[in-house]
Amino acid sequence: xxxxxxxxxxxxxxxxxxxxxxxxxxxxxxxxxxxxxxxxxxxxxxxxxxxxxxxxxxxxxxxxxxxxxxxxxxxxxxxxxxxxxxxxxxxxxxxxxxxxxxxxxxxxxxxxxxxxxxxxxxxxxxxxxxxxxxxxxxxxxxxxxxxxxxxxxxxxxxxxxxxxxxxxxxxxxxxxxxxxxxxxxxxxxxxxxxxxxxxxxxxxxxxxxxxxxxxxxxxxxxxxxxxxxxxxxxxxxxxxxxxxxxxxxxxxxxxxxxxxxxxxxxxxxxxxxxxxxxxxxxxxxxxxxxxxxxxxxxxxxxxxxxxxxxxxxxxxxxxxxxxxxxxxxxxxxxxxxxxxxxxxxxxxxxxxxxxxxxxxxxxxxxxxxxxxxxxxxxxxxxxxxxxxxxxxxxxxxxxxxxxxxxxxxxxxxxxxxxxxxxxxxxxxxxxxxxxxxxxxxxxxxxxxxxxxxxxxxxxxxxxxxxxxxxxxxxxxxxxxxxxxxxxxxxxxx
Numbered sequence: 001x002x003x004x005x006x007x008x009x010x011x012x013x014x015x016x017x018x019x020x021x022x023x024x025x026x027x028x029x030x031x032x033x034x035x036x037x038x039x040x041x042x043x044x045x046x047x048x049x050x051x052x053x054x055x056x057x058x059x060x061x062x063x064x065x066x067x068x069x070x071x072x073x074x075x076x077x078x079x080x081x082x083x084x085x086x087x088x089x090x091x092x093x094x095x096x097x098x099x100x101x102x103x104x105x106x107x108x109x110x111x112x113x114x115x116x117x118x119x120x121x122x123x124x125x126x127x128x129x130x131x132x133x134x135x136x137x138x139x140x141x142x143x144x145x146x147x148x149x150x151x152x153x154x155x156x157x158x159x160x161x162x163x164x165x166x167x168x169x170x171x172x173x174x175x176x177x178x179x180x181x182x183x184x185x186x187x188x189x190x191x192x193x194x195x196x197x198x199x200x201x202x203x204x205x206x207x208x209x210x211x212x213x214x215x216x217x218x219x220x221x222x223x224x225x226x227x228x229x230x231x232x233x234x235x236x237x238x239x240x241x242x243x244x245x246x247x248x249x250x251x252x253x254x255x256x257x258x259x260x261x262x263x264x265x266x267x268x269x270x271x272x273x274x275x276x277x278x279x280x281x282x283x284x285x286x287x288x289x290x291x292x293x294x295x296x297x298x299x300x301x302x303x304x305x306x307x308x309x310x311x312x313x314x315x316x317x318x319x320x321x322x323x324x325x326x327x328x329x330x331x332x333x334x335x336x337x338x339x340x341x342x343x344x345x346x347x348x349x350x351x352x353x354x355x356x357x358x359x360x361x362x363x364x365x366x367x368x369x370x371x372x373x374x375x376x377x378x379x380x381x382x383x384x385x386x387x388x389x390x391x392x393x394x395x396x397x398x399x400x401x402x403x404x405x406x407x408x409x410x411x412x413x414x415x416x417x418x419x420x421x422x423x424x425x426x427x428x429x430x431x432x433x434x435x436x437x438x439x440x441x442x443x444x445x446x447x448x449x450x451x452x453x454x455x456x457x458x459x460x461x462x463x464x465x466x467x468x469x470x471x472x473x474x475x476x477x478x479x480x481x482x483x484x485x486x487x488x489x490x491x492x493x
Contacts, residue, residue, distance in 0.1 A: 008488065121146070182248040
């Protein structure tokens with residue numbers, strides 16, 4: 001990730017709805033079906049799921065009226081779905097065990113306002129915004145024990161815990177059996193610049209096995225770095241792999257105008273030595289470090305072309321999708337990833353010469369890397385042209401970009417003015433991932449495809465009692481349909 005040079009690139013699907021969750025890529029296929037591709041060591045078959053049969057198992061009869069289905073979260077083989085009537089008269093959360101192909105339970109919901117679901121292998125929690133006579137609205141949470149299939153009692157979060165836009169001004173995560181939530185007064189609800197020194201945050205934590213351990217806490221942003229004014233629109237909770245500290249990150253995705261840096265601020269919530277201390281706040285709060293800052297890029301006109309962006313806490317890196325004039329394809333524009341790490345990358349383990357990104361030197365040791373790189377005379381121009389074509393799967397001007405990012409994989413789908421189902425491009429920065437059938441960009445043989453994978457159906461037919469079956473991955477279907485043209489490349493050795 002820090003080198004900015006991907007390990008795999010492929011056309012992953014065609015859909016207008018997709019997420020990355022729990023190490024899997026999930027995308028919608030038609031009105032009632034969707035697919036799950038596990039991005040583990042070998043991304044082989046896809047799980048094809050038909051929600052009409054899930055509906056039949058829940059209610060004992062086939063759907064008699066139109067309904068809408070959406071996937072919310074996937075983790076540890078547990079899939080959370082939202083079923084909703086078109087007239088919004090009913091809304092239901094459905095919890096499925098994909099590994100054992102069974103429906104664990106379902107829960108009727110009063111609505112779907114900013115719904116979130118998080119789970120580990122033992123417990124699942126969901127939360128929605130409900131009406132409140134005191135503060136107009138509050139977060140309502142409820143837990144579910146996966147082994148016993150029992151629901152816990154509902155409870156409300158503190159009035160001071162505000163934020164209603166997941167991933168922007170509020171976030172939730174389960175880390176080592178503890179549910180965390182954080183919200184910031186730096187709300188992105190309007191085009192306003194916020195001063196961190198005058199802002200504050202609220203957060204809570206509790207053991208997932210015992211809701212009585214719920215602790216509500218708050219704090220103010222402190223430290224010499226908290227002096228810059230920004231409009232923040234990325235918020236994440238993460239545990240530092242090196243120190244074990246649990247922190248939340250507040251970043252501005254877009255580079256501000258003027259001579260202002262784009263920054264990401266990190267606030268430690270629980271130092272590693274206090275992760276299991278659920279005593280009084282005074283027992284440990286005084287040891288919380290001040291806020292730290294990753295100073296990013298200073299504005300320049302070229303960054304007006306950024307059309308999608310995110311932040312990776314694991315490597316302290318900004319990742320952008322840049323839309324710029326094309327010099328390598330017949331299209332008038334091209335899309336490239338741009339990775340801006342806080343630390344200088346180590347390139348000794350990077351792929352071969354032709355696939356290093358173009359380096360932009362910034363301040364001190366920090367650099368930004370654009371990929372694919374410019375075509376160099378004498379190198380494999382046809383391969384490089386194919387990379388740009390894969391990265392830019394539409395010919396019309398880009399109106400917007402749908403995207404998701406989980407630290408290992410970046411998926412995006414450019415949408416034109418027509419707004420039709422978009423081609424989804426998957427860019428993997430994980431060298432351990434092996435995707436069968438991808439071509440080696442250096443001309444060697446592609447990754448082999450097991451025969452049992454080739455024999456899988458493109459679109460499986462499910463019986464009335466079945467709601468899931470294995471299916472052939474999309475990139476293999478595409479490669480077979482167009483006479484063997486590469487639907488993707490593998491850049492690992």
